Amino acid sequence: MPEISKNEKILMKGCALNKLLTEFSDFLDDNCKIRESTKNLRLKIVKQFLIYLNQQSISSFKSLSSDIIFKYLNCSNLSNSTKSSYLEVLKIFFNFT
Numbered sequence: 238m239p240e241i242s243k244n245e246k247i248l249m250k251g252c253a254l255n256k257l258l259t260e261f262s263d264f265l266d267d268n269c270k271i272r273e274s275t276k277n278l279r280l281k282i283v284k285q286f287l288i289y290l291n292q293q294s295i296s297s298f299k300s301l302s303s304d305i306i307f308k309y310l311n312c313s314n315l316s317n318s319t320k321s322s323y324l325e326v327l328k329i330f331f332n333f334t
Contacts, residue, residue, distance in 0.1 A: 254287045260333075261283060261330060262280055264333050265280070279326045279330075286309055286327060290305075293305070298331075306324075
């Protein structure tokens with residue numbers, strides 16, 4: 238699993254994000270035949286998304302909407318193709334959850 242910076246640890250403190258990332262990492266290992274670098278990139282994307290949700294005080298996937306997901310994708314200066322790739326990773330993650 239990718240290293241988590243000190244600031245990210247602070248953001249994730251008190252929530253189940255670390256556990257969820259570990260479970261997603263295990264899921265990728267067990268169900269996806271991908272390179273370690275691809276797995277790490279997927280984990281990084283999901284981790285960033287979960288941190289964003291935490292910052293927005295969203296604590297349940299039940300309260301997620303497409304608006305929130307698109308706000309996340311648009312909050313950074315990503316190309317449209319990168320946004321599309323991120324969205325594909327998030328779809329894999331949501332199917333996992």
